[in-house]
Amino acid sequence: MNVNVQQETSALGSSMGNPIDSPTENPYSYLDLPSSKEIFTSSHQPNEMKFYVEGVHCSRCLSKIEKASHSFPGLENIHFDMSRNILTSKLKADGSFAQLAQTISQLGFKVSPLKSQDQGLDQQKKANRRLLIQLAVAGACTGNIMLYSVSLYSGADGEVGRAFEWISFLLFLPVILFSAWPFYQTTWAALKNKKPSIDLPIVFALLLGTLLSFYHLLIGSGDIYFDSLASLVFLLLAARMTLRQIQQRYLSTSYLKSFLGESVARLWQKDLNKTLLVPIESLKPGDTILVLQNEKLPVDGWQLTTAPTLINPSILTGESYPKKNLENDKCYAGTQLLSEKLLLQVDQVGENTRMGQIFTQMEKELQSKTPLIQLTDRLAHYFVLSVILIGSLFFLYYFSIDMEEAIRRSLALVILACPCALALATPLTHSLGLSWAAKRGIYIKNANILEKLNQIQNIAFDKTGTLTQGQFQILRWLQDHEPTDLDLAILLELEKNSEHPVAQVFKKTYHQRVLPTVTIQNPREVVGEGVSGYYQKDFYEVKASPELGSQQIGTVVGLYKNHQLLYSVELGDYVFPDSAKTIHQLQQESHNVVLLSGDSPTSVRKVAQALGIPPSQAFAGQTPESKYQWILKHPQTMLVGDGANDSLAMASSFCGVAAKGSLESSLKACDVYLDNPGVGSVTELIHLSQETLKIIKRNLALSLFYNISAGAAALLGYVNPLVAAILMPVSSVTVLLSSIWGTQKLRKMRKKESPSS
Amino acid sequence: MNILWLMILFTIFLVLIFVVVFIVAARAGQFDDLVTPAHKAIMDDELDKENN
Numbered sequence: 001m002n003v004n005v006q007q008e009t010s011a012l013g014s015s016m017g018n019p020i021d022s023p024t025e026n027p028y029s030y031l032d033l034p035s036s037k038e039i040f041t042s043s044h045q046p047n048e049m050k051f052y053v054e055g056v057h058c059s060r061c062l063s064k065i066e067k068a069s070h071s072f073p074g075l076e077n078i079h080f081d082m083s084r085n086i087l088t089s090k091l092k093a094d095g096s097f098a099q100l101a102q103t104i105s106q107l108g109f110k111v112s113p114l115k116s117q118d119q120g121l122d123q124q125k126k127a128n129r130r131l132l133i134q135l136a137v138a139g140a141c142t143g144n145i146m147l148y149s150v151s152l153y154s155g156a157d158g159e160v161g162r163a164f165e166w167i168s169f170l171l172f173l174p175v176i177l178f179s180a181w182p183f184y185q186t187t188w189a190a191l192k193n194k195k196p197s198i199d200l201p202i203v204f205a206l207l208l209g210t211l212l213s214f215y216h217l218l219i220g221s222g223d224i225y226f227d228s229l230a231s232l233v234f235l236l237l238a239a240r241m242t243l244r245q246i247q248q249r250y251l252s253t254s255y256l257k258s259f260l261g262e263s264v265a266r267l268w269q270k271d272l273n274k275t276l277l278v279p280i281e282s283l284k285p286g287d288t289i290l291v292l293q294n295e296k297l298p299v300d301g302w303q304l305t306t307a308p309t310l311i312n313p314s315i316l317t318g319e320s321y322p323k324k325n326l327e328n329d330k331c332y333a334g335t336q337l338l339s340e341k342l343l344l345q346v347d348q349v350g351e352n353t354r355m356g357q358i359f360t361q362m363e364k365e366l367q368s369k370t371p372l373i374q375l376t377d378r379l380a381h382y383f384v385l386s387v388i389l390i391g392s393l394f395f396l397y398y399f400s401i402d403m404e405e406a407i408r409r410s411l412a413l414v415i416l417a418c419p420c421a422l423a424l425a426t427p428l429t430h431s432l433g434l435s436w437a438a439k440r441g442i443y444i445k446n447a448n449i450l451e452k453l454n455q456i457q458n459i460a461f462d463k464t465g466t467l468t469q470g471q472f473q474i475l476r477w478l479q480d481h482e483p484t485d486l487d488l489a490i491l492l493e494l495e496k497n498s499e500h501p502v503a504q505v506f507k508k509t510y511h512q513r514v515l516p517t518v519t520i521q522n523p524r525e526v527v528g529e530g531v532s533g534y535y536q537k538d539f540y541e542v543k544a545s546p547e548l549g550s551q552q553i554g555t556v557v558g559l560y561k562n563h564q565l566l567y568s569v570e571l572g573d574y575v576f577p578d579s580a581k582t583i584h585q586l587q588q589e590s591h592n593v594v595l596l597s598g599d600s601p602t603s604v605r606k607v608a609q610a611l612g613i614p615p616s617q618a619f620a621g622q623t624p625e626s627k628y629q630w631i632l633k634h635p636q637t638m639l640v641g642d643g644a645n646d647s648l649a650m651a652s653s654f655c656g657v658a659a660k661g662s663l664e665s666s667l668k669a670c671d672v673y674l675d676n677p678g679v680g681s682v683t684e685l686i687h688l689s690q691e692t693l694k695i696i697k698r699n700l701a702l703s704l705f706y707n708i709s710a711g712a713a714a715l716l717g718y719v720n721p722l723v724a725a726i727l728m729p730v731s732s733v734t735v736l737l738s739s740i741w742g743t744q745k746l747r748k749m750r751k752k753e754s755p756s757s
Numbered sequence: 758m759n760i761l762w763l764m765i766l767f768t769i770f771l772v773l774i775f776v777v778v779f780i781v782a783a784r785a786g787q788f789d790d791l792v793t794p795a796h797k798a799i800m801d802d803e804l805d806k807e808n809n
Contacts, residue, residue, distance in 0.1 A: 062797065066797075136783070140776050141772075144769075160761070167769075171769075
């Protein structure tokens with residue numbers, strides 16, 4: 001492997017003016033390695049690479065990209081999709097993707113290459129095109145059928161009337177054979193899995209109506225429903241297309257982010273004494289890599305650096321306190337390096353790392369998750385049964401009176417009782433809900449979640465990174481004043497050589513402050529107690545100050561002068577200001593709020609107390625596995641989390657919510673992604689779901705009312721195709737208006753948003 | 758009334774043409790991205806101004 005990479009380096013060096021040696025190293029240089037090609041390009045399009053570009057909001061940004069790419073050498077084709085932030089670039093054989101990515105990132109945009117996703121995006125695109133064509137065909141045919149139907153309803157008969165009926169039939173054929181195909185597919189799938197679906201009664205009515213109308217067309221008398229059926233297909237397709245587009249538009253952000261290929265490692269080459277950027281996927285056990293400050297470790301490995309290093313393990317364990325690693329200590333992928341640099345010998349890569357194993361299990365969980373059967377679908381199930389039952393009962397009763405009329409009326413019942421209004425309104429209500437949420441930075445992956453959220457009993461929060469910011473930092477100086485520059489300089493000088501996390505925080509916070517130079521005599525560090533020394537004959541100490549500790553969330557450290565407390569400072573993880581309010585509100589709405597944290601019992605207890613979570617509901621020391629176990633025991637739980645340690649539990653939970661700043665793994669596992677810091681959106685999300693369900697229920701009632709009255713009219717023999725042609729759209733429009741209008745509460749929320757947007 | 762049949766044939770022919778044109782356009786990816794082209798229309802003007 002090493003030999004291979006060196007050859008690649010020299011090849012790159014000659015063709016690109018050696019980017020490795022140049023002072024401004026191209027951070028994307030790894031894109032031109034052959035090993036990257038396998039990861040970032042698909043096999044049938046080896047010269048095409050997709051990038052996720054952040055920061056393009058207006059046409060000026062777009063024109064910057066276009067202009068820069070016009071003059072780019074070796075470019076064959078470039079397209080930027082603003083709705084999804086994807087840049088598709090196609091280069092000639094000698095083009096360099098590394099340089100293209102660098103050129104665009106130098107314009108001020110954040111560029112990340114997208115891993116080729118087994119053509120997931122291409123398939124989505126193809127399905128979209130297909131649906132669009134089906135919709136267009138249905139629209140064109142329906143419009144033209146209407147022309148003939150109007151003449152028929154206004155009295156065209158005889159030779160012209162017959163011809164018009166046949167033309168309607170010919171125009172109806174593409175609708176029923178081509179455009180209605182998606183309904184057949186979902187119905188077939190539903191029947192195969194023995195699951196109820198709203199499409200079943202629709203397909204039932206559609207096919208029955210077609211057969212009946214065709215029979216009447218052949219015998220030359222009787223009702224013909226081609227116009228109603230065609231417009232039904234058209235409207236349903238349009239509603240579904242809308243939901244699909246909205247879902248895709250708001251979903252793409254979190255979906256794409258889980259495919260971001262920012263995963264690069266610095267491979268250390270001993271003989272050349274320098275590093276080379278390579279994709280993580282090409283690393284092998286035994287390689288040596290270099291990790292710099294604030295970077296995440298890409299692999300599991302053994303520390304080679306002799307000096308101790310500090311690592312933030314919060315992503316893996318949820319613990320905010322930095323961990324000290326010594327030489328030959330095992331380091332885990334996903335943890336963040338706080339020290340300056342770290343040489344690491346690769347032990348496990350990819351799926352074999354501890355994180356990787358969690359992800360593998362997470363994927364399994366996601367696949368086995370049973371989707372919720374929507375209220376509409378469940379209702380449709382009973383609907384079909386009762387319509388068929390009523391139809392057959394009526395048929396049996398009327399059979400002896402007039403057989404032909406019995407057939408006619410019971411079939412008319414089935415066609416008219418088709419809950420098309422409902423099938424139309426539900427996707428629309430969902431689309432409105434999804435876009436409403438997306439405007440507030442709540443990205444919902446699947447509209448089903450909106451219904452699911454209503455069944456939630458427990459809400460479990462992760463602590464670090466979800467309710468809190470996830471970083472050990474200075475919260476505040478107690479006694480409401482900051483130290484003078486001289487005292488601060490003494491403090492920093494005392495802590496200068498300490499590796500203790502507290503010292504690290506001081507150094508990090510004040511490293512840019514210009515302070516007087518002080519010299520400390522006789523400095524001493526007692527491990528586990530603190531540091532001390534003399535400054536101008538005064539004895540200074542920095543140590544834990546227990547006097548005030550009990551009421552604070554974090555650790556309290558004091559600076560002492562001759563054993564007198566000068567200042568004390570609270571250090572810890574910053575709790576988001578809206579956390580307490582949100583939790584209080586959720587508890588008021590009779591949800592059981594639980595805290596699942598990997599942190600130590602003391603800090604979990606303190607945070608739980610500050611947020612008003614009863615101690616019995618605060619669980620400390622949770623591992624990814626124990627969180628998963630807890631979720632299994634409590635099925636109706638919404639889990640709000642952020643780290644990889646939550647992703648397994650999230651995947652198996654009833655509803656997983658990923659907080660802002662979540663890892664890619666959590667983005668994949670979650671059902672909802674919050675783009676606002678903190679958990680304030682959780683209450684909004686729950687309210688939205690309650691309101692959505694209200695609208696859906698109201699629509700159900702409206703639709704049922706229509707269906708029952710139309711069904712009754714059909715059985716009494718008052719219905720002809722004209723009544724059907726008027727009744728169907730009218731019922732649909734009523735339900736549509738009801739959805740758009742929303743409920744009182746949603747309207748109020750919408751009004752509130754409009755001045756800000 | 759014979760003109761009626763001619764008209765009907767003509768309308769159906771017209772529908773066919775439009776549908777076929779639409780399908781070809783959709784297959785070529787004309788409707789894949791409905792956001793960017795709107796911005797591009799403005800952008801081209803800006804480019805032209807700078808070129809002149």
